[in-house]
Amino acid sequence: MSQANNILGTRDATPEDFAGVRDWVFDLDNTLYPRHVDLFSQIDKRMTAFVSDLLQLPPQEAKSLQKEYYRSHGTTLRGLMDLHQIDPDAFLNFVHDIDYSWLDPDPALGESIASLPGRKFIFTNGDRGHAERTARQLGILDQFEDIFDIVAAGLVPKPAAETYDKFMGLHRIDVEHAVMFEDLARNLTVPKALGMKTVLIVPRNFEAALDDIWEHEGRDGEHIDFITDDLHGFLTSIQS
Structure with a gap:
């Protein structure tokens, strides 16, 4: 069981929980790389x-x-x-004019994403250029079908319901066979209501890492199915 599960009380995920998932949706910042990197x-x-x-x-x-x-x-x-x-x-x-060398390539994460069955997307409140540079530096850009950014969202950010509707409609997401990974609990409310599975990504040393505490409100809500502080470990654990 991960440290995050111990703290927040969710159960460990199993391959059976994700057996039907065919669309894998990932937030970008503090999700595809850990918060402690501080990019x-x-x-x-x-x-x-x-x-x-x-x-x-x-x-x-x-x-x-x-x-x-x-x-x-x-x-x-x-x-x-x-x-x-x-x-x-x-x-x-x-x-977004920043130094991306703060990120180390993460081939293990790339392999775990590549092994997931179906399509993978990045869904971010940042712009496409930032998402591409981040994913390229991590060495995982080629694993994704597409990037849905703030421009594609009509500059209306998550957690607005209309933004999820645009994303789902554009890519014909079957919500009953989809999961979303996010570091902000409020951004998982709509996906859960639509029928997706939800996974909250939290920092290592969870409580000590919280700064703007309001950002993490709702992390114990019923709209959160699973919580982890190790994305690669989580993806590995759900693949049979």
């Missing part, structure tokens, strides 16, 4: 810098406002678009 901290700092420059705010005020937009609008980008009519392309290009 997203680079994006977070650049979002703060963007807000600071746009609104001429000191860094700490800009950071607080950025987090407020993230919480109330789903993403900082959505908040800036709704309230300040910014150019989304300019924002996305700026915040």
Whole structure:
């Protein structure tokens, strides 16, 4: 049993639980790579810098406002678009100009994803370029059928139901034979309601790793089927 299961009380998954799954949907950041790598901290700092420059705010005020937009609008980008009519392309290009060498290639993860039966997708609130660069650095890009990004979503982020509808409709996802992996519990509410299996990815040293605690609200909800702090280990364990 994983550390996360011990903490949060979910049972271990078995191959039988996933025997009928043919569509495997993965979030990107802090899901396909572990949170402790801290790649997203680079994006977070650049979002703060963007807000600071746009609104001429000191860094700490800009950071607080950025987090407020993230919480109330789903993403900082959505908040800036709704309230300040910014150019989304300019924002996305700026915040994703980061150093991807922080990520080590993960051939074991690539093998475990490749071995899954059926189609695999990345479904992210980031943009396609960021997703491609991240997955390429991990060495897993070729394992995915497609990437559904924030642009494909019409710039409406998860957890909006209409965004899941767009993704499901575009790729003709059979929700009764699909599973979604996410690091944010709130982003699994709609998939579960649609009939998908759900797997929450949590950090190692779970409680010690929590920073913005509100991000993890709902992690003990009934919409979470399984919880793990080791994606590769989990994928290996469910393959017979």
